[in-house]
Amino acid sequence: MLKKEIVYESTLDHDFLEEIYSLPGGHEIKKCIQCGTCSGSCPTSHVMDHAPRKIFSLIRAGFREEVLDSNTIWFCSSCYTCSVRCPKEIKITDVMYALKRLAIKEGKTKGKKAVVLSKNFVKLVNKYGRNHETELMTRYIIQAELFNAFKFIPQGWKLFSKGRLPLFPHKIKNIDQLRKILKKVDELGEI
Amino acid sequence: MPERVGVYICHCGSNIAGKIDIEKLAGFAEKLDNVALVRDYKFMCSDPGQNLIQSDLEAGLIDRVVVASCSPLMHENTFRKVCERSGVNPYLFTMTNIREQCSWVHIDEASSTEKAMDLLAASVRRAVYLEPLEKREVAINPRTLVIGGGIAGIQAALDLAEAGKEVVLVEREPSIGGHMAKFDKTFPTLDCAACILTPRMVQIGQHANIHLMSYAEVEEINGYVGNFNIKVRQKARYVDADLCNGCGMCWEKCPGTRVPRKGNVHEKLSLGPTSSIYMPFMQAIPAIPVIDRESCLYFQKGKCRICEQVCERNAINYDMEDSFEEFEVGNIIIATGFQPFDPSVIKRYGYGTLPNVLTSVEFEIMNCASGSTGGKILKADGTEPKSIGIVHCVGSRDKHYHEYCSRVCCMYALKFAHLIKEKTDAEVYNFYIDLRCFGKGYEEFYDRLLGEDVRFIRGKVGEISRWVAEEDEKDQLIVRVEDTLVGAVRRIPLDMVVLCTALEKQDGLDRVAKMCSVSVGKDGFIIEKHPKLGPVSTATDGVFIVGVAQSPKDIPDTVAQASAASSAVLSMITREKIEIEAATAEIIEEKCSGCRICNNLCPYLAINFDEEKKVSIINEALCKGCGTCVAACPSNAITAKHFNDKQIFAEIEGLLSAR
Amino acid sequence: MKYTYYPGCSVKATANLYQESIDAISPILGLELEELEDWNCCGATAYMSVKELMSFAISARNLALAEPFHRDVVTPCSACYLVLNKTNQYFTEYPDLRKKLGQALEAGGLSYSGNIRVRHILDVLFNDVGPEKISSLVKKRLDGLRVAPYYGCQIVRPEMGFDDPDDPQSMDRLIESLGATSVEYPLKTKCCGASLMGTEEDLALRLCCELLTGAESAGAHCIVTLCPLCQMNLDVYQSKVNRLCRMKHNIPVLYITQLIGIALGLPSKDLGLDKLAVKLTKPVKEILQGA
Incomplete structure (x- = not known):
């Protein structure tokens, strides 16, 4: 949360805007006119620490910690409503992705359950070439919701009993090819 | 004695000097062939700057002038006038644009300076081959065409008419008044729109100097400043304007429905009668109804003719057809408004x-x-x-x-x-x-x-x-x-x-712009001559813009622009004559094969075919010197004055051999 | 009409009923869907949150595998549709990305030149088959059935051009071609919460509750959708929505392909209808039987 005291310039990070600006999808954020179309259209903005519009003003003002610590980025469901409506055509969803990656990179993931889900998703895809929903949920529950595990049972059972939850993963045949591609990306470095 | 070129480099405050090494550029210019002297100054366009050139010319130190400064659009005329004042033909001057093309667009000072050197070398070489040209004058027709009868066109037309000049006001809709006639109140004073607009509309309808053509559209514009030929289509109203007295019997009895009568409040929104024969609103000028063919029972189904029966003046005429009127004007004001x-x-x-x-x-x-x-x-x-x-x-x-x-x-x-x-x-x-x-x-x-x-x-x-x-x-x-x-x-x-x-932008503005040879910006509005110093003029002499045709604006600004445009037109008319560009294309009759390729290519319709001599001829008053015909002529029979082959090749040589 | 078919991971698991209905209706509609050999996960939204270039790279592998067949790639999953399309679009738009992806694919012995069109099955059903043809094949008209057309997010946004991002119409027309009524449903492109159902369950449940309430107050007998995640959230989690929001929603959530299958007269076991968590309700059954 914003500190309830006068904010001194020295506490702000004025390079933050440039840092975000250079991220893919970040180019247009300097042009934001703070009209609020994004927040007014977002299905989840009401539960966010800061609605998307405010995230942009925080970035511009240099409130680095507030942005990366906020739950905003993890509440984005990638519905792209903001992106198609933004009068400045800012790719807001892409900026949210970029902020998610930056937050993960800087370890600002404490208590962020979405990070656990995403990271396990990546692991599974790298392992099998495909997602395995059963294993994904099991890993996620163990790592993030162990004490709430029981709440996943009814829906899990429903899926299983209807034959919608396969027990075994499907591994693609040419997993080596996929891994070679991923290894090359690793060498090239992220964008 | 060889040609002696004077080179004048402008600092433009820091606009040029901030990004170009003036000393280096001047030193470079001094070494160029034919350069007799090089001077630089803070603002060449200022009085002292102009005086530098004038005194050198008068002292006979030089006989050709190159000014390296801004775009010719900005100051070509300024420096041509200096030459004239000094008794030298203005076409012995040429300009190098080292601001818009160098200092404003390059970040690096070194490369910016190098580019300026190249361009300057090209200009100097070209200057050697410049030839004196004679400017000509054409008379200005004192009548003006105003396109659009909203508040913009109304104000402009009244200003001109009150000054004793004839105006033809062409309005596409059945009545003048435009959008303003639909308003109840106007901001910020909350005056009643009708109270301030209606008297002016009436004045338009009654003014001896104004020929109002409502329900009419401009079809063709030919010619040039001072002498435009206009063709207007008068759309058929199906009501004889000379006979109709606007009594209203026709629309009271008309069973047709232009605006649905059964719909809800919002579907039925209308200012005038909802019938097929209608006036757009009750204060319409002219107060003559018009039949909407789309909803008229007679036109759609062949039966009805009730309006004809009830009209005591026998003013209804279903056989009326579109007619055309042609006339000449000296200037055009585009006041087409918005949609x-x-x-x-x-x-x-x-x-x-x-x-x-x-x-x-x-x-x-x-x-x-x-x-x-x-x-x-x-x-x-x-x-x-x-x-x-x-x-x-x-x-x-x-x-x-x-x-x-x-x-x-x-x-x-x-x-x-x-x-x-x-x-x-x-x-x-x-x-x-x-x-x-x-x-x-x-x-x-x-x-x-x-x-x-x-x-x-x-x-x-x-x-x-x-x-x-x-x-x-x-x-x-x-x-x-x-x-x-x-x-x-x-x-x-x-x-x-x-x-x-x-x-x-108003629907059809592109067409009007094309007829008047003016361009529109990416927002669709007509581009003014200069955003600050020429807001009502355009790149085409004799064509002016008012109101939203230029860009969105409110009534006060529109009216101010309308008066500005009419005053600009008045100044043209009062001059009676205007000089026209001498840098036109020229056909060498002996070389012309009469193939006529150029006739259709000319964007200004300036080339005709002489049936007797079997050669093409250029109307110099219409020609803008764009060079399209020059490039297209298969017999090399056309040359562009001020841009002839010798001059252009010299310029290219200068550019290539600069460094 | 032959296409390269990219099912996506969900369609092979939690959305296998979607697959069954697609298999059942395709031959009747003249669609030949040849599954892409050895396809991998598109990356969905989760991969993009962790690694960007890798996410584009795994997605691009599928495009590279599909390119030699010179056919449109068709997917029934909205997330796959979005991700594959986005990869395609950014591949053309950003030369730097294109270069890196090219190098990465090359490491796997693949190449891609950007010439594959990725389409959603709704696009194919609406534009290639068309409501007229479907209507002519209908054996059991669904007269009287009131359907809420739920498009969700990722099929219409970001704009892919085949339907409007706020007020799409293609599925409405398909529903009408079956004789059913497509109700006015202002929430047709609102979000169901997607994967937030896993991580922020209460929030996603509330979003689903709005969708279910909206459909019911529009007088719909059932919701029809085209996205595996949307279907699972609205169907499998409906009882949980009821518990959290103290509601009594009981509205079946079908795939559009299942509804088409019913109208084509196919038996319900071929369409995976028995796998729905919310069973077909009495009024729906009556209409379907009477049809």
């Missing part, structure tokens, strides 16, 4: 699908005392709304539609809020991004509205829907918006929403 943006393309605002979502123009008509609701603000079902939202910037400031600000919406939105408060008990919400109240008395008007308990929410509306989530939202329009100043997303149930739609 409102159609918000139905923004699906999330529900215009066209949700009831009680209106455009600002529809809301104006509803407020107009002479309109179908008698000035009452009503919901579609005829009841009075208890809450109204006014959404700003619909189609404006939005890259999907128009990037520009439409300039009038903030103020008319405030006016709407005031009218609603005055006429109803409704709550009013203004949803805005920024309130732009910049004109005289505008901020004061905003201040007044703040005191009238209008609710202002800073936030662009996300969507308008009928997604009911709570009981009290039932049957209402739900506006979802972020109140950005509070930082909360709000759902506001409203009875009615008014969309403040953008002002768009």
